[in-house]
Amino acid sequence: MELLGTITELAQAFGPSGCEDAAGELAKSMLEEYCSEVYISNNNVIGRFGERREGLPDLVLDAHIDQIGMIVTGISEEGFVKVDSLGGIDRRLLPTQQVVIFGKRQIPGVFSTLPPHLAQGGNKVMTFAEAAIDTGLSKEELEELVSPGDCVKFDVELKRLLGERVTCGALDDRCGVACILYALELLKGEDLGYNVTVIFSSQEEVGERGAKVGAFELAPDIAIAVDVSFAMNTGEDPKKCGELGKGPMIGVSPSLSRRISQELIACAKNAQIPFQYEVMNGMTGTNADRYSVEKGGAETCTVSIPLRNMHTPAEVIDLRDVRLSAQLLAEFIKEGRK
Amino acid sequence: MKSLLKELCLINGVSGDEQLVRSAIMEKVKDHCDEMRTDPLGSLICFKKGKSSGKKLMVCAHMDEVGFIITHINSDGTLSFDQVGGIDPSVVIGRQVKVGNAGIQGVVGSPAVHDLSKDEREAPPKFSGMTIDIGASSKEEAEKYVSPGDCAYFSSDFLEMGSKIKSKAIDDRAGCAMMISLMQEDLPFDTYFVFNVQEEIGLRGSGASAYSVAPDFALVLEATTAADIDGVSGGKKVCCLGCGPVVSFMDRRTIYDRELYRLAFDTAREIGVPCQTKSAVAGGNDAGAIHISGKGVRTLAVSVPCRYLHSPACVIESADLESTYALVRELAGRIPKL
Known part of the structure; x- marks a missing residue:
């Protein structure tokens, strides 16, 4: 092996x-x-x-x-995918994090984030109520592909580091x-x-x-x-x-x-x-x-x-x-x- | 344009370390310009003859991207780092990065969420609490691969999401891609093309190059913040993906030339491409240094709207790249006649 x-x-x-x-x-x-x-x-x-x-x-x-991962709770009016957590997610790292949604097919996306001028001082970590995934698809396209209950994971490839260390x-x-x-x-x-x-x-x-x-x-x-x-x-x-x-x-x-x-x-x-x-x-x-x-x-x-x-x-x-x-x-x- | 953008985005070039981007651009434009030189800071200044000579137009974009610089190698083999350019630490924590020109694989670590107090979990992360882990188990091992002063880069693929594109460094390789494309066309007027360095640390390269070129007009090609995301409404969106090139009347660094501003909208209407302005006075770009360079330069910026600027996952709409290019191409034929 x-x-x-x-x-x-x-x-x-x-x-x-x-x-x-x-x-x-x-x-x-x-x-x-x-x-x-x-x-x-x-x-x-x-x-x-x-x-x-x-x-x-x-x-x-x-x-x-x-x-750990996330579960789809809905699709917003603006065409973003709303989720909640499965397990203990460190919400501090969600902004622009790349994910894959397992809907009718695998759909890539990234967690959206407010630009600094709207972040109201930027002293708060986003909650899952605020978090939204940007898939690049419209609300109508998403409704064909994604349903509440579909699961989501961080999209990351295993990479070798020095020696025998790996990250994923x-x-x-x-x-x-x-x-x-x-x-x-x-x-x-x-x-x-x-x-x-x-x-x-x-x-x-x-x-x-x-x-x-x-x-x-x-x-x-x-x-x-x-x-x-x-x-x-x-x-x-x-x-x-x-x-x-x-x-x-x-x-x-x-x-x-x-x-x-x-x-x-x-x-x-x-x-x-x-x-x-x-x-x-x-x-x-x-x-x-x-x-x-x-x-x-x-x-x-x-x-x-x-x-x-x-x-x-x-x-x-x-x-x-x-x-x-x-x-x-x-x-x-x-x-x-x- | 998309494949050119992909190629450029995947090259690593943090401010002050743009040589790989510059070499790639030189290779692409050397047969399409009449003069080409690199200035002392590293900006690439090209001149291309057109069918006739009008007033002196300089089209420019910046080659550098936001990233990191290694400040210290710690005794446990991890690397301390600082940001180069403005980056929200929450888009850095938990990400894969590449270190140095050799592209050593690393990952940005921080204490596990389990070990944080409730207050710490709700406080946005800081760079001071993060290190880059390349898998080295000692300072000595890390020193074989990395030196203080080496740059580090987001490691993020170029991904098509529906009609949108996700990548690092779209700010401002989108501008570079449009300039390269324009240089490959026959131009009505003589034009200077400048690929600037060090925009992200305070518009450094463009001040020097604008002085050297001393143009009558400058056309700055950029990617600018769009906040058309979930939960943001009205003017707070600033600008929208899919609504065409962004032409701003004012940002934090520049009040743009009014005649050029009007020309941009009139031209867009005539050639049938959408065009939008920014509904907030926010951000700044090389125009800030250029328009007050020398005895003053009449300046306009035309930008591709981009979500999550300065992150590993910038998102743009493909159609905006095409329509922005169409407008820029037309403006390059009209501005020298003013």
Whole structure:
């Protein structure tokens, strides 16, 4: 599996929360390389990896397939497309941001912005009530092509930066999807310590709703949420951030299984995989929060890939972290429960 | 004209660093003019003989675009930068950029929205809080690719949206494209064509070149702010896409020659192209430096209406480019007879 190509395809695929279909189908086809049976349920892409063996604990690897985006609420009299947010969008960066609307066809557009002489002091960030997308099309043309409920994403191509760093939107959490696929690649033909099920879950960005029903359906003993977390960057607090290129961030938190955290840390140390601590003081804000308490509960942990500029079209990751995270997951699964 | 505009817009040329734009223009016009020279600031001054000699007309446009200059390389390998020309920071945050003449890929980062206080989320971003990330993990690595003083550019494709066009740098490559096209035609009168530098940092190049040429008349070709967007009504729109060339009676830097102003509207009516004025006294262009150059120059500006000027996504209407050119071409045959 070629990691850069896989991440490029995934990060450029369309899948805002609730409209994960295109990204989900792509991830399904990728997962089918490793799992004999893959299906989609509630927009969750689910596959079982390897032979089921009696007596082994059930382990779920979760990454979310949805991305932040926007949803069309209407077309204005002036022929602009009105939208609201799907997930936590940084509204400070909306002006002139390029987007693509998935209507009857893909329609490019840009968020309009007031010129400075009308911006009334310019001390306010636009709300979604004010935001409008300029598609260059007339109201009549738009009414043929776009309907309320259609989804919108930032239109951005993945670009390589120096070293193994890349930038794109939706790396949160398509790099987690790629990481799990890469872990499966490493585990091909290996003796597994768990019965492994993979889920690429929907609607994480609007409140981990896909994982809620996915956790109910799969009811695992152990779940690991493979998501992204904050990487140190200008203006961030170093005490709350990991660093790019320094390996997976292993979660330690009251809401996570301390035992799994420790097993992951031991695994990393044994296999000489560099890792970082991600210490939280309660909920994790990831799908792990759902697996912990669903249907009687599960032991959960997080393995996070450090990422800069989260929830922007300018997210940055280091591919080394994706590879190292996948190695950690593979080691952990081979190791099994002692 | 559209393909010429595309070619010009995709060249990078921030104020003070226009040489790539100038070389491309020289290549296109060298066989279509009788004299061509570059002045000490870098403006390109061309003279083309016409069928006869009238009063001395100078047609001009500026080659430079707004962008950024790298001010410092930080210890973490990120680049601090400042704006060159007037740019709203909210059209910069979260964007892809290219750095230096080698076009190193970068992205403009800032702290994740999750880590901002409520007040910070509602405050427009500032350049002081942003850095350009080229993927370098240290100052030493970044220094191999970038030096302070290098320019950076918006990285934005040229995209047709319905009958409209979206690109960076339409201000003022639209003017350059019209001038190149005009130079390729047979002209009724001798004409000077000047491609100016440094408009965006305060009309610097045009003052010097206007002095050298010392024309009787100047015709400035520009792109000007249109605010015909969602939620803006009446005079606040300033001017409209699809309503033809914009001829202003006054802006912040110039009160235009009244006879030329009337000539423009009369000419437009005669040749059957729409023509509009600006419904606000706003903005300014090279006319500001030219009309008070030397003993004074009778000056007119003819502009293509453009939404989101000074952003990676300027938007114009194709038909306006054509109708503006038709008017300019006709005026070049009439002004020397005044």
